[in-house]
Amino acid sequence: MTEELKKQILQLGISKENILFDEPMSEHTTFKVGGPAECYIKIDDIQHLRTILKFAKDHHIAITVLGNGSNVLVLDGGIKGIVLNIRFNKIEMMNLDGKVFANIGAGIKISILGHLLLKNELTGFEELSGIPGTIGGAVRMNAGAHGKEFKDIVSSVTCMHYDGNIKQFENEDMHFEYRSSMLKEKSYIVLEVRMEFQKGNEKDIKEKMEEYANYRKEKQPIEYPSAGSTFKRGADFITAKLIDEAGLKGYSIGGAEVSSKHAGFIINKGNATAKDILELIEYVKYKVEEKFNKKIELEIEIMGEN
Numbered sequence: 001m002t003e004e005l006k007k008q009i010l011q012l013g014i015s016k017e018n019i020l021f022d023e024p025m026s027e028h029t030t031f032k033v034g035g036p037a038e039c040y041i042k043i044d045d046i047q048h049l050r051t052i053l054k055f056a057k058d059h060h061i062a063i064t065v066l067g068n069g070s071n072v073l074v075l076d077g078g079i080k081g082i083v084l085n086i087r088f089n090k091i092e093m094m095n096l097d098g099k100v101f102a103n104i105g106a107g108i109k110i111s112i113l114g115h116l117l118l119k120n121e122l123t124g125f126e127e128l129s130g131i132p133g134t135i136g137g138a139v140r141m142n143a144g145a146h147g148k149e150f151k152d153i154v155s156s157v158t159c160m161h162y163d164g165n166i167k168q169f170e171n172e173d174m175h176f177e178y179r180s181s182m183l184k185e186k187s188y189i190v191l192e193v194r195m196e197f198q199k200g201n202e203k204d205i206k207e208k209m210e211e212y213a214n215y216r217k218e219k220q221p222i223e224y225p226s227a228g229s230t231f232k233r234g235a236d237f238i239t240a241k242l243i244d245e246a247g248l249k250g251y252s253i254g255g256a257e258v259s260s261k262h263a264g265f266i267i268n269k270g271n272a273t274a275k276d277i278l279e280l281i282e283y284v285k286y287k288v289e290e291k292f293n294k295k296i297e298l299e300i301e302i303m304g305e306n
Contacts, residue, residue: 001021001038001039001061001080001081005059005061006021006039008055008059009039009041009055009082012048012051012052012055013048013051014041014045014048014051014052018041018042018043018044019039019040019041019042020037020039020040020041021038021039021040022036022037022038023036023037023039023040023083024036025037025040025069025074025078025079025083025304026074028040028066028069028085029069029070029072029073029074029227030068030069030070030132030225030226030227030228031069031072031073031074031225031226031227031268031272031274031277032225032268032272033073033074033076033225033268033272033273033274033277034073034074034075034076034078034079034274034303034304035074035075035076035077035078035079035274035304035305036078036079037064037078037079037082037083038078038079038080038081038082039081039082039083040082040083040085041082041083041084041085042085042087043084043085043086043087043088044087044088044089044107046088046160046166046191049084049086049160049189049191050160050164052082052084053160053162053163053164054164056081056082057162057163061081061082062080062081062082063081063082063084063162064079064081064082064083064084064303065083065084065086065189066083066084066085066086067085067086067106067107067133067134067136067137068109068132068133068134068137070132070133070134070137070227070228071133071137071141071143071227071228071299071300071301072227072300072301072302072303073227073274073277073278073300073301073302073303074274074303074304075274075275075278075302075303075304075305075306076273076274076275076304076306077304077305077306078304078305079303079304079305080304080305084189086106086107086134086136086189086190087107088105088106088107088108088136088191088192089105089107089108090103090104090105090192091103091104091105091108091113091116093120099196099198100122100196100197100198100199101155101194101195101196101197102117102122102194102195102197103192103193103194104135104192104193104194104195105135105191105192106134106135106136106137106139106189106190106191106192106193107134107135107136108134108135109133109134109135110128110129110130110131110132110133110134110135110138111129111130111132113125113129113135114126114128114129114130114209115129117129117197117205118202118205118206118209119202121199121200121201121202121205122197122198122199122200122205123197123198123199123200123201123204123205123208124153124196124197124198124200125153125195125197126205126208126209126212127145127146127147127148127208127212128143128144128145128148128150128153129209129212129213130145130209130212130213130216131143131144131145131228132228133228135190135193136189136190136191136193137190138150139154139157139174139181139183139190139193140181140183140184140190141179141180141181141184141299142176142177142178142179142180142181143179144178144179145212146212146215149176149178150176151171151174151176151181153195153196153197154171154174154176154193154194154195155170155171155194155195155196156168156169156170156171156193156194157169157174157183157190157192157193157194158190158191158192158193158194159183159188159189159190159191160188160189160191161187161188162187162188162189163187166191167188169182178232178233179232179299219261219262220259220261220262220265221259221261221262221265221267224259224267224268224269224270225267225268226259226265226266226267226268227266227300228265228299228300229264229265229299230264230265230266230281230298230299230300231243231264231284231296231297231298231299232296232297232298232299234294234296237292237294239264239288239296240262240263240264241263242288242291242292242294242296243258243263243264243284243288243296244263245291245292246284246287246288246291246292248263248284248287249263251280251283251284252269252280253276253279253280253283254271254272254273254275254276254279255268255269255270255271255272255273255276256268256269256272256276256277256279256280257269257280258280258284266280266281266284274304275306278302281298284296
């Protein structure tokens with residue numbers, strides 16, 4: 001990115017403290033790896049988002065959208081263009097026709113929403129409350145846990161197209177599928193999500209949340225940096241089971257390792273590079289196909305350049 005473009009970005013009316021150049025993405029992803037973003041902008045204002053999208057379009061600058069950085073692997077060469085860190089954090093509760101709805105900003109962390117719903121004695125979110133990440137990212141990929149997915153509680157999603165227009169999509173318009181939605185293919189950025197909940201009992205909700213949190217602590221390698229579950233579940237197989245049966249638990253390349261606690265997770269043991277992680281991913285895919293004739297797919301998204 002040229003110095004002239006940087007100067008123009010700083011004159012767009014966005015707080016200068018929210019604009020970072022050559023920002024290491026290892027600071028903004030849960031894998032704790034990744035080269036620099038040419039320009040990293042924290043966005044908490046809809047008009048600022050519209051301004052940046054127009055500027056990027058006029059100057060042919062690539063846009064990458066990021067929430068909590070919890071389901072991505074940013075490569076060591078970093079990300080060209082502008083990375084938008086979405087931070088819309090408004091939460092609004094309402095009763096409509098005897099049902100309880102919440103309008104939730106795309107930048108709200110799932111864990112924060114979980115605790116707020118507990119405080120308000122609203123049930124229906126307990127299974128999802130331990131997923132790392134933000135609401136926008138979770139809806140985009142239809143994240144799920146313990147047999148529940150975001151599609152089960154999403155009523156509507158308000159998005160901004162890259163052309164600056166705002167549109168609301170009902171649940172059926174989202175084409176939710178396993179770890180996917182139409183947002184993965186379309187040029188839309190999630191602004192706000194409306195979800196439906198039910199009134200519950202604080203004690204019961206808390207017990208459920210603690211049960212799922214303990215399960216996660218016991219079964220998943222949350223003590224190490226990772227991007228969550230690395231691979232998708234297969235149509236007729238459990239991917240982690242195949243990786244385990246291929247003898248890959250604990251196998252490492254550089255600082256990247258197939259978790260010995262849960263074979264579906266690749267973890268950063270502390271000094272991994274994105275190259276280590278990528279090589280390990282490819283090795284795991286190769287060995288599983290060689291041994292079981294099954295192709296496994298990534299759940300995480302790969303961003304940036306080598």
